[in-house]
Amino acid sequence: xxxxxxxxxxxxxxxxxxxxxxxxxxxxxxxxxxxxxxxxxxxxxxxxxxxxxxxxxxxxxxxxxxxxxxxxxxxxxxxxxxxxxxxxxxxxxxxxxxxxxxxxxxxxxxxxxxxxxxxxxxxxxxxxxxxxxxxxxxxxxxxxxxxxxxxxxxxxxxxxxxxxxxxxxxxxxxxxxxxxxxxxxxxxxxxxxxxxxxxxxxxxxxxxxxxxxxxxxxxxxxxxxxxxxxxxxxxxxxxxxxxxxxxxxxxxxxxxxxxxxxxxxxxxxxxxxxxxxxxx
Amino acid sequence: xxxxxxxxxxxxxxxxxxxxxxxxxxxxxxxxxxxxxxxxxxxxxxxxxxxxxxxxxxxxxxxxxxxxxxxxxxxxxxxxxxxxxxxxxxxxxxxxxxxxxxxxxxxxxxxxxxxxxxxxxxxxxxxxxxxxxxxxxxxxxxxxxxxxxxxxxxxxxxxxxxxxxxxxxxxxxxxxxxxxxxxxxxxxxxxxxxxxxxxxxxxxxxxxxxxxxxxxxxxxxxxxxxxxxxxxxxxxxxxxxxxxxxxxxxxxxxxxxxxxxxxxxxxxxxxxxxxxxxxxxxxxxxxxxxxxxxxxxxxxxxxxxxxxxxxxxxxxxxxxxxxxxxxxxxxxxxxxxxxxxxxxxxxxxxxxxxxxxxxxxxxxxxxx
Amino acid sequence: xxxxxxxxxxxxxxxxxxxxxxxxxxxxxxxxxxxxxxxxxxxxxxxxxxxxxxxxxxxxxxxxxxxxxxxxxxxxxxxxxxxxxxxxxxxxxxxxxxxxxxxxxxxxxxxxxxxxxxxxxxxxxxxxxxxxxxxxxxxxxxxxxxxxxxxxxxxxxxxxxxxxxxxxxxxxxxxxxxxxxxxxxxxxxxxxxxxxxxxxxxxxxxxxxxxxxxxxxxxxxxxxxxxxxxxxxxxxxxxxxxxxxxxxxxxxxxxxxxxxxxxxxxxxxxxxxxxxxxxxxxxxxxxxxxxxxxxxxxxxxxxxxxxxxxxxxxxx
Numbered sequence: 001x002x003x004x005x006x007x008x009x010x011x012x013x014x015x016x017x018x019x020x021x022x023x024x025x026x027x028x029x030x031x032x033x034x035x036x037x038x039x040x041x042x043x044x045x046x047x048x049x050x051x052x053x054x055x056x057x058x059x060x061x062x063x064x065x066x067x068x069x070x071x072x073x074x075x076x077x078x079x080x081x082x083x084x085x086x087x088x089x090x091x092x093x094x095x096x097x098x099x100x101x102x103x104x105x106x107x108x109x110x111x112x113x114x115x116x117x118x119x120x121x122x123x124x125x126x127x128x129x130x131x132x133x134x135x136x137x138x139x140x141x142x143x144x145x146x147x148x149x150x151x152x153x154x155x156x157x158x159x160x161x162x163x164x165x166x167x168x169x170x171x172x173x174x175x176x177x178x179x180x181x182x183x184x185x186x187x188x189x190x191x192x193x194x195x196x197x198x199x200x201x202x203x204x205x206x207x208x209x210x211x212x213x214x215x216x217x218x219x220x221x222x223x224x225x226x227x228x229x230x231x232x233x234x235x236x237x238x239x240x241x242x243x244x245x246x247x248x249x250x251x252x253x254x255x256x257x258x259x260x261x262x263x264x265x266x267x268x269x270x271x272x273x274x275x276x277x278x279x280x
Numbered sequence: 281x282x283x284x285x286x287x288x289x290x291x292x293x294x295x296x297x298x299x300x301x302x303x304x305x306x307x308x309x310x311x312x313x314x315x316x317x318x319x320x321x322x323x324x325x326x327x328x329x330x331x332x333x334x335x336x337x338x339x340x341x342x343x344x345x346x347x348x349x350x351x352x353x354x355x356x357x358x359x360x361x362x363x364x365x366x367x368x369x370x371x372x373x374x375x376x377x378x379x380x381x382x383x384x385x386x387x388x389x390x391x392x393x394x395x396x397x398x399x400x401x402x403x404x405x406x407x408x409x410x411x412x413x414x415x416x417x418x419x420x421x422x423x424x425x426x427x428x429x430x431x432x433x434x435x436x437x438x439x440x441x442x443x444x445x446x447x448x449x450x451x452x453x454x455x456x457x458x459x460x461x462x463x464x465x466x467x468x469x470x471x472x473x474x475x476x477x478x479x480x481x482x483x484x485x486x487x488x489x490x491x492x493x494x495x496x497x498x499x500x501x502x503x504x505x506x507x508x509x510x511x512x513x514x515x516x517x518x519x520x521x522x523x524x525x526x527x528x529x530x531x532x533x534x535x536x537x538x539x540x541x542x543x544x545x546x547x548x549x550x551x552x553x554x555x556x557x558x559x560x561x562x563x564x565x566x567x568x569x570x571x572x573x574x575x576x577x578x579x580x581x582x583x584x585x586x587x588x589x590x591x592x593x594x595x596x597x598x599x600x601x602x603x604x605x606x607x608x609x610x611x612x613x614x615x616x617x618x619x620x621x622x623x624x625x626x627x628x629x630x631x632x633x634x635x636x637x638x639x640x641x642x643x644x645x646x647x648x
Numbered sequence: 649x650x651x652x653x654x655x656x657x658x659x660x661x662x663x664x665x666x667x668x669x670x671x672x673x674x675x676x677x678x679x680x681x682x683x684x685x686x687x688x689x690x691x692x693x694x695x696x697x698x699x700x701x702x703x704x705x706x707x708x709x710x711x712x713x714x715x716x717x718x719x720x721x722x723x724x725x726x727x728x729x730x731x732x733x734x735x736x737x738x739x740x741x742x743x744x745x746x747x748x749x750x751x752x753x754x755x756x757x758x759x760x761x762x763x764x765x766x767x768x769x770x771x772x773x774x775x776x777x778x779x780x781x782x783x784x785x786x787x788x789x790x791x792x793x794x795x796x797x798x799x800x801x802x803x804x805x806x807x808x809x810x811x812x813x814x815x816x817x818x819x820x821x822x823x824x825x826x827x828x829x830x831x832x833x834x835x836x837x838x839x840x841x842x843x844x845x846x847x848x849x850x851x852x853x854x855x856x857x858x859x860x861x862x863x864x865x866x867x868x869x870x871x872x873x874x875x876x877x878x879x880x881x882x883x884x885x886x887x888x889x890x891x892x893x894x895x896x897x898x899x900x901x902x903x904x905x906x907x908x909x910x911x912x913x914x915x916x917x918x919x920x921x922x923x924x925x926x927x928x929x930x931x932x933x934x935x936x937x938x939x940x941x942x943x944x945x946x947x948x949x950x951x952x953x954x955x956x957x958x959x960x961x962x963x964x
Contacts, residue, residue, distance in 0.1 A: 011861075015754055015757060015760070016761075018750075018754060019751075019754055019755070019766050022747075022751065022770065023766060023769050023770055025829070026769060026770050026772060026773055026829070027769055027772060027773075029773075029781075029784045029785060029788055030772065030773070030776070030784065032784070032787075032788065032795065033780075033784050033787070044793075045793065088679075091675075092675040092676040092679065093676055095671075095672040095673070095675065095676065096672060096673050096675075096676035096677065098672055099668075099669050099672035099673045100673070103666075103669050105666075105669055111673065111677070114685075115676070115677070115680060117685070118680065118684050118685075120882075120886055120944070120948045121688065121886075121941065121944065121945070121948075122886065122890040122944070123683070123684050123687070123688075124890060124892070124913075125688060125691060125890075125916075125937040125938075125940055125941050125944075126684070126686075126687025126688040126690065126691045126937070127687070127691075127920070127937070128687075128690075128691050128694060128920055128930055128933050128934045128937060129686070129687035129688075129690035129691050129694065129934075130683065130687045132690075133682075133683075133687065148679065148683055149683050151679050151683070152679050152680050152682070152683035152684040153683075153684065155676050155679065155680050155684075156680070156684075159676065183668075184668040185668060185671075188672070209774075209775060212777070213776070213777035213778065213779075213893075214893070215777070215778060215779060215892075215893040215896065215897065216892055216893060219896075220921075231777045231779050234777075234779050234780065235779040235897055238779070238783055248783070248787075249787075252780055252783060252784065255777065255779070255780055256776060256780055259775050259776060259777075260772075263768075263772065263775050264768075330852075330856055331856075332852050332855065332856070351855075352855050352856045352858075353855070353856070353857070353858030353859075354858075357856065358856065359852075359853070359856045361849045361852070361853060362849075363847060363849045364849075365847070365849035365850050365852065365853035367850065367853075367854075367868060368872070369871045369872065378854070378857050378859075379856075379857030379858055381858075382857065382858030382859055382860075382863075383858060426853075426857070430857070
């Protein structure tokens with residue numbers, strides 16, 4: 001769009017100013033934590049806004065965290081739960097989305113609606129029964145319990161996203177395979193699965209982030225015996241050592257770091273996935 | 281109504297120059313069509329006139345006023361978009377009345393103008409509908425109506441017919457031509473379709489790669505193309521180009537050896553060429569015929585025959601590999617595979633030099 | 649479907665449910681039913697029972713709900729939690745939606761330099777866990793560390809500072825704003841996606857028609873993103889009435905000071921599991937969960953049949 005040159009510059013400056021202002025609000029708290037986690041206790045209090053200098057640089061907080069709490073274990077737990085849940089959601093979700101989208105059978109719409117209910121109705125409300133079931137199955141305090149619950153939680157949205165994506169695969173591809181006499185299972189594994197790879201990123205974002213950051217289910221289903229996820233572990237640690245600022249800041253930084261790295265690496269996919277998949 | 285003048289308009293996106301200095305005049309009341317292949321810069325030129333793109337250098341005058349820095353709303357222009365660009369959440373009436381709100385037209389005036397335009401375009405029964413309830417042709421008319429109500433000095437059309445099917449395209453083309461006769465408005469129209477250009481324009485601007493190749497009336501461009509690009513672009517099917525070599529230049533014209541039995545004398549001016557120069561003969565398929573009725577002959581094998589009913593097109597391949605398209609009457613019995621003779625008259629031939637520039641033709645063909 | 653596809657369906661025999669369909673659907677269907685749907689139904693069932701000290705359950709119909717809504721021991725904290733949840737939601741709707749809309753509008757300006765960098769950075773808080781967010785803000789707002797106080801002082805508003813998190817009057821608003829701070833990225837991205845989907849031609853047409861830039865936004869772009877705003881609203885509603893993590897991380901299950909930050913999620917947690925002096929009560933917990941379910945369902949139904957219908961009529 002053309003505007004008079006002078007007008008354009010003024011408007012643009014205002015826009016950037018507003019955006020920079022809010023970006024600072026969005027990122028400063030996190031930056032503060034990361035920066036201060038590497039300073040000595042005095043420097044944290046004395047000069048909270050400054051960067052660590054050679055004099056104030058101190059990793060004592062990290063030392064304490066790594067000694068007193070098994071953050072590596074918690075990280076591993078989170079990783080296992082998140083990745084396995086994602087894998088299960090993707091596989092079972094893709095199969096279900098495929099069946100619902102491709103085949104016309106009696107009750108197709110009903111089943112589709114049934115599966116979609118979970119998007120709007122939060123699974124947490126059934127926790128009373130879930131806990132009873134998990135205890136009854138002997139799975140209390142296990143990662144398996146978390147995986148099962150998170151898979152159920154992630155399926156409705158995954159099916160929706162994958163379904164919409166599959167609808168865009170040209171009919172001709174499927175028909176051609178059928179003409180060749182290929183079985184339905186092979187069509188699914190050999191033709192459909194490879195083609196939905198782009199949608200996997202979107203599903204991954206919507207599934208993994210809530211699982212990784214969740215506090216509720218780890219708190220209720222797997223809160224001890226070294227089965228804590230990193231979110232729960234960080235919360236417990238902070239609760240315990242709340243006056244030890246170095247350790248607390250270090251714990252927070254350790255919990256932030258993996259997400260930060262992942263985010264920086266995948267941010268483009270993430271945003272693209274959200275802008276494509278979410279606009280229904 | 282107003283004139284539009286472009287003076288050495290250049291447009292660059294960063295380092296890439298898209299328009300290389302366009303200079304032309306559009307007189308009040310003219311219907312000027314910018315035509316050319318994709319990427320030639322015609323839409324960019326139109327958007328610059330509209331004020332939707334900034335001018336890198338050069339001057340633009342509308343109605344005698346320099347408008348480089350003036351925003352679109354104040355230039356006295358109205359634009360019809362290829363995609364119609366109707367506001368989906370507003371009724372047809374509101375779509376057409378939208379622009380009048382900002383021109384500070386009073387309510388009665390605005391209402392009158394909208395209803396008049398709706399009458400002209402036969403949209404009155406649809407005034408309360410939303411765009412999604414209309415067909416493609418109706419939506420296009422709403423887009424045109426939106427432009428009419430603003431009573432602009434200049435109408436701008438950006439490939440308005442491209443999204444319509446063939447039959448509708450012809451009908452709407454006629455409507456636009458009628459509209460121009462009624463409103464007598466200065467119109468600048470962009471298309472890639474040379475048939476639209478030929479049928480609608482009082483003046484055609486042929487563009488290629490950011491430059492103006494030629495400006496002139498439809499028949500002038502048809503009979504006197506200034507270079508090979510214009511000659512090949514105007515007229516369908518495309519003009520035939522046969523390579524040759526000059527053997528002599530004299531008062532009769534330029535003698536060209538072109539790979540057949542005898543050379544041809546083309547009645548054009550010498551224009552500083554000399555014997556031995558490489559040239560191209562240009563002959564339109566409709567000026568060629570089967571057999572030896574004309575004085576200039578060609579031989580070739582028929583590769584394909586297209587039967588269109590009112591005419592047939594024979595696609596020949598000569599011995600040296602050059603293709604030749606010949607228009608034959610619908611009753612032709614020519615078949616693929618046969619080797620035939622085709623011919624034309626010498627005064628139907630255009631001559632182009634190595635760079636593609638046309639030699640000046642002597643015969644007085646109809647000028648636009 | 650073409651005849652070939654139909655043949656594939658019925659080639660296994662003229663059953664209505666060919667095996668491959670069942671195989672494809674079964675795993676997801678089972679996991680979902682067992683761990684999502686059945687627990688919900690069972691919770692509703694459980695809410696109709698009460699348990700004595702030995703754990704034996706007996707059916708009391710709507711007795712739990714009556715207690716919940718009328719017995720002051722229960723109804724006071726319940727209605728307090730409900731009221732707080734509504735305030736929580738209201739603040740999100742007002743601040744989060746406007747902020748998200750404003751940011752999305754700015755980000756979607758044509759030829760904005762660094763747009764992708766802004767997007768990435770602005771979305772960062774949403775990626776982080778509430779535990780982290782909660783504690784980071786506790787530190788920043790803590791009077792001990794004094795960062796917030798010094799920052800405010802540097803722009804001359806030092807006297808405004810107070811231990812907002814600790815005060816009854818301001819705690820809920822503070823926590824709500826922190827939640828907004830974290831989640832504004834989602835409406836921002838969703839609205840942004842909707843805005844960039846508006847064809848450029850429409851904006852050009854409005855410009856040529858003479859509309860000034862703000863009017864173009866107000867009359868053309870905004871109405872075209874109403875559906876997205878609707879989706880954002882219902883997602884916020886469901887999320888807010890389900891919220892727990894942030895409050896728990898910042899204030900513990902007691903949701904102090906003095907239940908000032910107690911919302912339905914924390915109330916549910918305390919009721920079910922017990923906390924400090926209060927013993928857990930599964931059946932009452934189930935009743936609370938059922939009430940929450942009801943509230944959310946009402947909201948969703950209102951959205952589906954009230955808001956969405958109206959939006960579909962309004963637009964293409």
